[in-house]
Amino acid sequence: MQDLDIAAVARRSGLPASTLRYYEEKGLIASIGRRGLRRLFDPGVLERLALIALARASGFSLDEIAAMFAPDGTPRIDRQQLAAKAEELDRTIRDLSALRDGLRHAAACPAPSHLECPTFRRLMQAAAAGTIRAPRRRVPQPD
Amino acid sequence: MQDLDIAAVARRSGLPASTLRYYEEKGLIASIGRRGLRRLFDPGVLERLALIALARASGFSLDEIAAMFAPDGTPRIDRQQLAAKAEELDRTIRDLSALRDGLRHAAACPAPSHLECPTFRRLMQAAAAGTIRAPRRRVPQPD
DNA sequence: CTGCCACTTCAAGCCGACTTGAGGTCAAGT
DNA sequence: ACTTGACCTCAAGTCGGCTTGAAGTGGCAG
Numbered sequence: 001m002q003d004l005d006i007a008a009v010a011r012r013s014g015l016p017a018s019t020l021r022y023y024e025e026k027g028l029i030a031s032i033g034r035r036g037l038r039r040l041f042d043p044g045v046l047e048r049l050a051l052i053a054l055a056r057a058s059g060f061s062l063d064e065i066a067a068m069f070a071p072d073g074t075p076r077i078d079r080q081q082l083a084a085k086a087e088e089l090d091r092t093i094r095d096l097s098a099l100r101d102g103l104r105h106a107a108a109c110p111a112p113s114h115l116e117c118p119t120f121r122r123l124m125q126a127a128a129a130g131t132i133r134a135p136r137r138r139v140p141q142p143d
Numbered sequence: 144m145q146d147l148d149i150a151a152v153a154r155r156s157g158l159p160a161s162t163l164r165y166y167e168e169k170g171l172i173a174s175i176g177r178r179g180l181r182r183l184f185d186p187g188v189l190e191r192l193a194l195i196a197l198a199r200a201s202g203f204s205l206d207e208i209a210a211m212f213a214p215d216g217t218p219r220i221d222r223q224q225l226a227a228k229a230e231e232l233d234r235t236i237r238d239l240s241a242l243r244d245g246l247r248h249a250a251a252c253p254a255p256s257h258l259e260c261p262t263f264r265r266l267m268q269a270a271a272a273g274t275i276r277a278p279r280r281r282v283p284q285p286d
Numbered sequence: 287c288t289g290c291c292a293c294t295t296c297a298a299g300c301c302g303a304c305t306t307g308a309g310g311t312c313a314a315g316t
Numbered sequence: 317a318c319t320t321g322a323c324c325t326c327a328a329g330t331c332g333g334c335t336t337g338a339a340g341t342g343g344c345a346g
Contacts, residue, residue: 005292005293006292007292014271014273016334017293018334018335018336021295022333022334022335026333035342035343036342037293037294037295037340037341037343038292038293038343039293047258050267050268050270050271051267054245054266054271054275056270057242057270057275058242058246061332062332063332075256077249079249079251080250082246082247082249083246085246086243086250089239089240089242089243089246090243092239093236093239093240099197099200099232100229100232103201103229104225104226104229106220106225107226107229108222114218115194115218123197124190125193127199127200128156128157128193128196130157130196133200148322148323149322149323150322159305160322160323161305161306162304162305164325165305169303179323179324180310180311180323180325181313181322181323181324182323182324205302
């Protein structure tokens with residue numbers, strides 16, 4: 001009896017059962033059967049969930065992630081896609097770094113108002129021009 | 144007649160008029176009057192919008208941004224808040240960097256399946272453990 | 287055998303940041 | 317004076333990723 005019920009998967013993955021049902025509905029994971037009404041999962045689902053978590057953290061949407069698995073369930077990850085995402089992350093990192101430096105400067109800047117600080121103003125203009133496209137929404141984190 | 148109507152502000156800020164109305168409703172910007180029904184804005188609103196863009200790019204929510212302005216409209220930016228956000232960005236940057244390096248490695252890794260690559264596996268585990276909290280949603284960008 | 291309660295389904299709700307649509311107003315050009 | 321069409325308001329819709337709630341089911345301890 002190595003199969004896991006949804007509560008066991010939830011416990012071991014840290015994800016709520018509702019999320020697991022949602023992922024199954026979206027085709028991200030599959031249960032291998034039922035005991036009565038209750039889903040049973042192969043322990044391998046945990047690895048799959050880890051892979052999903054990684055992809056999510058990298059900024060892939062659930063739909064994109066679903067497309068990364070062959071119909072038979074084996075991950076079919078495109079190295080080009082990974083490289084492209086790495087590039088994207090790289091741009092994001094550069095933007096965020098500029099932002100961080102600017103914020104830090106502004107926090108320390110002695111100018112009476114940030115609006116009079118040239119560094120701050122340059123940053124503002126860049127943001128206004130859409131040069132800085134940083135923000136994404138964080139994945140809600142269990143506190 | 145230096146006052147700007149909403150179309151002029153939209154043109155000069157790059158934001159749709161609907162967004163400007165929404166921002167006004169949220170108290171992020173204020174019109175200085177009307178000509179008939181039409182809002183008139185002080186040109187200073189452009190600077191304010193740039194400031195808002197910067198704050199958004201830094202990851203502040205509209206509500207947080209609204210709280211950064213005194214009732215009289217002058218920005219009342221807390222240097223501590225800026226420093227805290229800089230710290231947060233720093234953590235995000237570190238996470239994203241690890242992710243980027245991992246993706247890049249995986250893209251180049253000769254292992255038959257990524258699942259057999261130790262680097263990839265470590266990354267997966269970190270993501271699953273929530274160690275990597277990276278993703279945020281991007282701010283929609285005019286292409 | 288009974289009762290409990292963790293599981294099930296399905297539909298609806300939530301969040302943030304806007305966008306869209308219907309229906310109305312009015313300043314300005316002809 | 318009339319038409320035009322850019323602006324107005326207000327309500328509702330969108331998107332992604334889930335969560336929540338009501339109502340139902342059934343495995344297992346007692």
